[in-house]
Every structure is written in structure tokens, then in C-alpha cells.
Amino acid sequence: MLRYAALYLLRASARNRARSLLRQLRSPRYVVALLVGIAYLVLVLAGPHRQGVSPAPAYFLQATGTLLLVVLVLKWWILGTDRLALAFTPAEVQFLFPAPVSRRGLLGYKLARAQLFIALNVLVWVVLLRAGGDSPLGRPFHAVSLWLFFTTLMLHRLATALTRDSVLAHGASGLRRAALPLAVLVAALGTAWFTLSNFVPTTDNPLRVLGEFLETAPLKWVLLPFRLPLLPFGAQTAGAWLGGVGIGLLIIAGHVAWILRADHAFEEAAVEASARRAVRVAQMRHQGRRSLAPTRRWWFPLAPSGSPALAIAWKNLARVARTTSLGGLALVALLIAGGLVAATMTAPHDPFLMIMVGTLATSWAGVSLVFGPLWVRADLRGDLPHLAVLRTWPLPGQVVMAGQVLGSAAALTALQFLLAEVGVYALVATGQADISPALVAALTIAAVPVLLLINALAIGIQNGAALLYPSWVQVEVRPGGVEAMGQQFLTAGLALVLLALLLLGPALLAGLTWYFLEARLGGWSLVPALLPAALGLGLELFLLVDWLGSRFERLEVAAE
Amino acid sequence: MIEVTGLTKLYGSLTAVQDLSFRVGPGEILGLVGPNGAGKTTTLRSLAGIIRPTAGTLRVAGHDLQLAPIPAKRALAFIPDEPQLFDHLTVAEHLGFVARLYGLGDASARSGPLLAELELTDKRDALATELSRGMKQKLAIACGLLHEPQVLILDEPLTGLDPLGIRRMKRTIRGRAEAGAAVILSSHLLTLVEELCTHLLILQGGRRVAFGSMAEISAGRPELSGRGLEEIFLSLTGND
Numbered sequence: 064m065l066r067y068a069a070l071y072l073l074r075a076s077a078r079n080r081a082r083s084l085l086r087q088l089r090s091p092r093y094v095v096a097l098l099v100g101i102a103y104l105v106l107v108l109a110g111p112h113r114q115g116v117s118p119a120p121a122y123f124l125q126a127t128g129t130l131l132l133v134v135l136v137l138k139w140w141i142l143g144t145d146r147l148a149l150a151f152t153p154a155e156v157q158f159l160f161p162a163p164v165s166r167r168g169l170l171g172y173k174l175a176r177a178q179l180f181i182a183l184n185v186l187v188w189v190v191l192l193r194a195g196g197d198s199p200l201g202r203p204f205h206a207v208s209l210w211l212f213f214t215t216l217m218l219h220r221l222a223t224a225l226t227r228d229s230v231l232a233h234g235a236s237g238l239r240r241a242a243l244p245l246a247v248l249v250a251a252l253g254t255a256w257f258t259l260s261n262f263v264p265t266t267d268n269p270l271r272v273l274g275e276f277l278e279t280a281p282l283k284w285v286l287l288p289f290r291l292p293l294l295p296f297g298a299q300t301a302g303a304w305l306g307g308v309g310i311g312l313l314i315i316a317g318h319v320a321w322i323l324r325a326d327h328a329f330e331e332a333a334v335e336a337s338a339r340r341a342v343r344v345a346q347m348r349h350q351g352r353r354s355l356a357p358t359r360r361w362w363f364p365l366a367p368s369g370s371p372a373l374a375i376a377w378k379n380l381a382r383v384a385r386t387t388s389l390g391g392l393a394l395v396a397l398l399i400a401g402g403l404v405a406a407t408m409t410a411p412h413d414p415f416l417m418i419m420v421g422t423l424a425t426s427w428a429g430v431s432l433v434f435g436p437l438w439v440r441a442d443l444r445g446d447l448p449h450l451a452v453l454r455t456w457p458l459p460g461q462v463v464m465a466g467q468v469l470g471s472a473a474a475l476t477a478l479q480f481l482l483a484e485v486g487v488y489a490l491v492a493t494g495q496a497d498i499s500p501a502l503v504a505a506l507t508i509a510a511v512p513v514l515l516l517i518n519a520l521a522i523g524i525q526n527g528a529a530l531l532y533p534s535w536v537q538v539e540v541r542p543g544g545v546e547a548m549g550q551q552f553l554t555a556g557l558a559l560v561l562l563a564l565l566l567l568g569p570a571l572l573a574g575l576t577w578y579f580l581e582a583r584l585g586g587w588s589l590v591p592a593l594l595p596a597a598l599g600l601g602l603e604l605f606l607l608v609d610w611l612g613s614r615f616e617r618l619e620v621a622a623e
Numbered sequence: 624m625i626e627v628t629g630l631t632k633l634y635g636s637l638t639a640v641q642d643l644s645f646r647v648g649p650g651e652i653l654g655l656v657g658p659n660g661a662g663k664t665t666t667l668r669s670l671a672g673i674i675r676p677t678a679g680t681l682r683v684a685g686h687d688l689q690l691a692p693i694p695a696k697r698a699l700a701f702i703p704d705e706p707q708l709f710d711h712l713t714v715a716e717h718l719g720f721v722a723r724l725y726g727l728g729d730a731s732a733r734s735g736p737l738l739a740e741l742e743l744t745d746k747r748d749a750l751a752t753e754l755s756r757g758m759k760q761k762l763a764i765a766c767g768l769l770h771e772p773q774v775l776i777l778d779e780p781l782t783g784l785d786p787l788g789i790r791r792m793k794r795t796i797r798g799r800a801e802a803g804a805a806v807i808l809s810s811h812l813l814t815l816v817e818e819l820c821t822h823l824l825i826l827q828g829g830r831r832v833a834f835g836s837m838a839e840i841s842a843g844r845p846e847l848s849g850r851g852l853e854e855i856f857l858s859l860t861g862n863d
Binding site: 368381382452619 | 729
């Protein structure tokens with residue numbers, strides 16, 4: 064019964080998606096987006112094959128694949144999967160769980176539905192990423208191997224989630240829940256240590272050494288369960304491949320039996336996991352990619368009085384602060400600081416590390432100047448779900464848009480400033496840039512407002528796109544489909560062209576000033592050259608924000 | 624306080640509201656009712672300045688919403704049926720933010736009693752995401768009331784509130800009206816409308832079916848005299 068209902072659900076959903084797409088295509092902008100998306104796919108599919116890149120050797124793939132599986136499985140068993148493996152969509156929970164459907168039926172539905180995504184993944188790997196092009200048996204065989212591998216991963220993750228939940232339901236928690244996997248890990252590490260103590264490599268190639276080590280008994284027997292799902296990938300003949308696939312199918316059958324016999328109340332765990340996923344999806348859709356930390360302190364309280372535009376920027380920066388991983392930030396800061404310290408210590412003997420740090424920092428500053436406005440979305444793009452509220456504020460559209468643009472621009476400028484400072488320090492320290500410290504300081508001070516204005520212009524353009532075509536940019540969880548891909552290419556490409564056009568005038572002004580002053584001031588001419596550039600950028604930004612404001616006031620919220 | 628004259632709103636070929644006129648004076652509570660798709664939300668959103676009317680004039684506290692939107696918006700508060708909060712701000716930060724938007728200066732003197740009135744004091748440092756549906760609704764109401772609006776527009780204000788919250792919310796609405804605010808309350812809960820509202824506006828198909836006090840409406844249709852709002856509503860909307 065559920066089989067027919069599930070098939071009907073899939074068929075109807077696909078049909079309605081197609082109809083919705085066709086309806087959208089009545090609008091020329093969607094036609095253009097679809098054409099761009101198709102053109103990209105055609106280019107990727109029919110484009111020249113990768114040449115000059117030698118395929119990774121089989122022993123390397125086997126070794127890294129085995130290690131990857133070990134890490135994944137240990138993570139799931141010891142730290143736990145995030146239980147989202149058990150999750151259904153809210154609609155599935157509402158309709159399927161109260162329906163007269165057996166637990167086995169629900170699980171079957173879940174597994175069958177997962178096959179759709181696995182098939183899509185296999186398609187992406189084989190067709191778009193051209194995986195398996197170097198396989199002696201060809202891509203179709205590789206596709207089946209990938210399907211087996213992904214299915215095994217999915218089933219094992221599901222089984223792990225169910226088993227861990229079952230252990231929890233039986234009263235074990237924390238370390239006790241992970242006791243058995245931890246014991247297995249300790250035993251495996253002991254085996255690895257024992258193997259290592261008797262291991263004599265036959266080659267100098269570190270990758271081959273790793274491969275040999277993993278193939279040495281007794282470690283090879285411990286790793287056998289992780290090697291089995293990878294057997295089809297390494298098969299050189301059809302017979303060997305068939306053997307590997309047979310083993311893979313047996314593993315899958317074992318997992319299915321394991322899952323179906325799991326004694327824990329699957330429905331309960333699934334409903335809980337589904338609720339968590341729904342919350343996470345809602346947060347991503349409305350507020351950004353990350354879920355929020357519980358009441359993380361925001362160290363910059365809002366002053367009771369002042370410009371409403373600054374209050375809007377403050378609100379958006381609070382969002383950045385509360386949705387950015389502090390651990391990730393600390394790690395990046397630690398890496399940068401550690402890199403700088405190490406580079407400073409080694410620079411007198413060997414400037415390589417310092418040059419690398421400098422080059423990395425400056426190139427990332429440059430990359431963030433171009434792509435940062437697409438990544439940092441602490442502006443109207445993040446506020447689109449609240450457009451109705453924004454429209455009730457007693458503020459001119461220009462003030463609202465100025466506040467929106469300022470938040471993202473300030474965050475981006477702070478990041479670029481730090482990167483540029485690290486880069487300049489490294490390049491000056493190694494003599495790669497022949498600039499006096501006084502000039503560096505002057506340029507740094509003069510460049511900040513210019514950088515802020517450039518970022519504000521770039522963010523303003525992105526916000527303009529959001530105002531003109533909110534449905535193209537509003538969803539943090541990106542809409543799927545070829546037309547959505549085309550939309551992203553179009554908006555990003557047009558925004559970059561527009562920014563380049565806007566930068567032309569100020570760049571020309573700066574260039575002319577520098578040209579006339581260079582003979583008299585030398586390198587110092589760069590500092591006054593930034594002034595007319597800043598004025599030009601400021602004027603452009605004023606006009607852009609004015610336009611954005613009037614556009615915001617005319618926006619038909621309900622229609623969009 | 625609220626004057627709507629000839630309000631018309633078209634969405635493409637669809638007429639959501641057509642030639643709607645009504646007035647709400649200080650201290651009056653207007654109940655806006657109608658079947659689904661009658662144009663209630665469009666009317667409320669037009670009055671809140673969220674959408675632009677196709678035709679007609681909307682005056683809020685003496686200000687034309689089209690010609691002088693900022694003073695008009697400064698005088699009004701719109702509380703939608705689904706609270707629209709910023710997930711990354713706490714309860715107290717929401718109020719501080721709204722105070723800045725409305726130029727209230729230091730709003731702590733106002734926000735304290737408001738939080739107490741709406742039972743949010745204990746939650747002042749909680750993020751919006753950590754609040755229950757009812758608490759979110761209360762926070763949205765607190766944000767709306769912070770600047771002491773002369774015009775209060777409420778769309779299904781009791782959704783998600785517990786019985787005590789409902790009682791307090793009714794008291795709050797009445798209190799604001801008694802203090803001189805003009806209130807529009809849209810709800811499908813006809814008992815609530817009957818209990819709170821001094822006037823009634825019934826919409827159907829984007830048009831005004833009835834407007835006035837219960838007595839005035841009954842006076843125009845003697846056969847409805849002495850009947851409850853539910854019967855009047857069903858009779859006037861042709862569903863009796």
C-alpha cells in the first residue's frame with residue numbers, strides 16, 4: 064500500500080515541480096536563467112576532458128579510501144551521527160506516521176527515497192565530475208561501484224543512529240554509550256602499533272609506504288571490513304569486479320536486516336530527528352546557514368540613541384557574530400598567528416614561509432574583495448523574510464538600505480583589513496615590497512575608507528539584485544534545478560561587471576592624481592591619490608543607496 | 624485617526640480589495656472580519672504601509688500614508704498573525720532595536736513595564752529562537768506597543784497565547800483603546816470580536832458588506848436584530 068502511495072508522491076511531486084518550472088518560464092528572466100544554466104551544463108559535459116593530470120594510483124585510492132571509511136565510521140560510532148539520518152520531512156511525519164503503515168514499511172520508504180539522492184550523487188560523480196574515466200572497466204561499472212559504496216555508507220549511518228539511540232533508550236549515555244566502539248578503537252590502535260613495530264617498508268615513496276603498512280598483517284585483518292566496500296573500485300577485470308559487487312551486495316543485505324531488526328522505537332527517534340531537521344531548515348531559510356548558539360553574548364550593545372541606519376547595521380552584525388562559529392574563528396586566528404610567529408622565527412634563515420604567509424594573506428584579501436559580497440550576506444538578503452516588518456519601520460528607504468549595506472561592508476572590510484595587514488607585514492619583512500613603515504602606515508589608514516566604500520558598492524549591487532529579483536537571491540537554502548544554477552551565475556556575473564564599471568571612474572581619478580604627483584612625492588603620491596578615488600566612490604555609493612532606497616519603498620512585498 | 628477612502632488593490636488581474644472606505648476614531652476598536660480571501664490581510668498590510676494601494680487614500684493619525692509615510696508609520700503599530708522576529712536578537716535587544724528605529728531615546732523606562740505586562744521579564748536575555756510560539760507573539764506585541772502608537776493594527780493577535788495570555792492581551796487591547804488609540808483587530812474568532820470591538824467591518828470578495836456598530840448594522844437589517852455576531856456574519860456573507 065505504502066509502495067503505491069510513495070510512488071504516487073514521487074510522481075506527483077516531480078510533475079508539479081515541472082509544471083512550476085514551466086509556469087516560471089513565462090517570465091523572460093527565468094528563460095534567460097535556464098539558458099545560462101543549460102549552457103553551463105553543456106560546456107561541462109561536452110567540454111574538453113582533463114588532460115595532463117595523471118590519475119591517482121590505485122594503491123593511493125585504496126589507502127585513502129580505507130582510512131576515510133575508518134574515520135567516518137569511528138566518528139559515527141563514538142561521536143554519533145547527527146541523527147538526521149533518521150529524519151523525515153515534516154509532511155512525511157504528518158502523513159505517513161499516523162497512517163496505517165508498518166514500521167518496516169516506513170523504513171523501506173526511507174531507504175527507497177534515499178536511493179533517489181544516491182542515484183543523483185552517482186550521476187554527478189560519473190557525469191559531471193567524470194569519476195571513473197580512468198577505470199579499466201569504464202564508467203558504467205564505476206557508477207555501480209559508487210552506488211554500492213554510497214548505499215553502504217547511508218545504511219551504516221542509519222544503522223549507527225538507530226543502534227546508538229537504542230543504547231541510549233536502554234539507559235546508557237555519554238561514555239557508556241560509546242564504550243564498545245571505544246574498546247574496538249583501542250584494540251585497533253594496539254594492532255596498528257604492533258604492526259608498526261614490525262613493519263619494514265620496501266620503498267621511499269610515502270604513499271606507497273602507507274599502502275604497504277595498511278596491507279601488513281595483523282592490521283590488514285582489522286581493516287578488512289573497511290576495505291570490502293572498496294573492492295569493486297580496485298577491480299581490474301570484470302570477474303574481480305563481479306566478486307567485489309557480490310560482497311558489497313551481501314554487506315548491504317546485512318545492513319538492511321540489521322536496520323529492520325533494530326529493537327528501538329524507530330518512529331520516536333525519527334520524529335525527534337525530523338523535528339530537529341525542520342528547525343534547522345527553518346533557521347537556514349530565514350537566518351543564514353548556521354544554527355544559532357544559545358544566547359551567545361554579543362559584545363557591542365546598541366546605544367540607546369543614534370542613527371537608525373547604524374542600528375540596522377548593528378542588528379546585522381549581531382547576526383554575523385551569533386551565526387559564526389567561534390571555534391572556527393579561533394582556529395583560523397590560531398593558524399594565522401602561529402604561521403606568522405613561525406614565519407618570523409624562520410625568516411632570517413629562510414624567507415619561504417614568510418613569503419607564503421604574505422602571498423596567501425594578500426591573495427585571500429583579493430579573493431574576498433571579489434567574492435566576499437557573495438559570501439557575506441548580513442544585509443537585505445538576510446532580511447528578505449522580514450520585508451513586511453522592514454516596510455513598517457518609520458524610516459526613509461535610503462536609511463534602511465544604508466544600514467543594510469553598512470553591516471556587510473563593515474564585516475567584510477574588517478576581514479580584508481586584517482588579511483591585508485598580515486600580507487603587507489610579511490611582504491615588507493621579507494623585502495618583497497620595498498615600502499617604508501611610515502608609508503605603509505599612511506597607506507593603511509588611507510586605504511580603509513576606500514576599501515569600505517568599494518565593499519559597500521559591491522554589497523549595494525547585491526542588494527539591488529535582491530530588490531529587483533528577490534526570488535533569485537532570498538533563499539539561503541538554494542533552490543535546486545538548472546534554472547537556479549543559471550540565476551546564480553547570472554547575478555554573480557552581472558554584479559561583477561557592474562562593480563567593475565563603477566570602479567573605472569574612481570580608479571581613473573586615482574591614477575591621474577598619482578601620475579601628476581608621483582614625480583614630486585614618489586611612493587607617497589599613493590596616499591593623496593586615494594582621496595579623489597574615495598570621493599568618486601562616495602558619490603557613486605550615495606547615488607546607489609538613493610536608488611536602492613526608492614526601489615525599496617516601491618517594492619511590492621506581497622507580489623514577490 | 625484612521626481614514627480609508629476608496630482603497631483598491633489589484634494583484635495583476637485579481638482584485639483583492641475594491642473601493643473600500645471606512646473610518647476608525649480614537650478609542651474605537653474595529654473588528655475586521657470576512658471569509659478567507661475577503662481582502663482582510665491586504666487591507667491591513669496596506670494600512671501598515673507594507674503594500675502600496677492601487678487606488679484610494681489612507682490616512683493614519685492625520686498623515687497621508689502615501690504622501691507622508693514616515694510620520695504615519697511612526698504613529699502606528701502593526702502586529703501580524705505570524706510574529707516576524709529576528710532570530711539573532713534577544714528579547715531585550717529587540718526592544719532596544721525598535722527604540723532606535725522609532726527614535727525613542729532610552730527606552731528602558733518603557734520596556735521594563737511592558738515586559739512585565741506581557742510576562743517576558745524572565746526571558747529578556749533569551750534569543751527569539753528560544754521562545755515558544757506564544758512568547759514570540761508576546762514579544763511582537765511588546766515591540767509594537769513600545770512606541771505607544773496612536774493606531775494599533777492587529778492580525779489574529781491571540782494565536783498561540785495561553786488562556787491567561789489571552790485574558791491579558793484582551794486587557795491590553797482594551798487599555799490601549801481607552802487611552803485613545805484607534806484599534807483595528809482582524810480575527811476569525813467572532814466571539815473575540817464581539818467581546819472587544821466597538822465597531823465592525825465585514826468584507827467579502829474585497830468589498831465592504833457591512834460597517835458600523837453592531838446596533839447600526841442591525842438597524843439596517845431589522846431581520847438581524849437581536850442576533851449574535853456569528854449569525855449576522857453568516858447571514859451577511861450569504862452562508863446562512
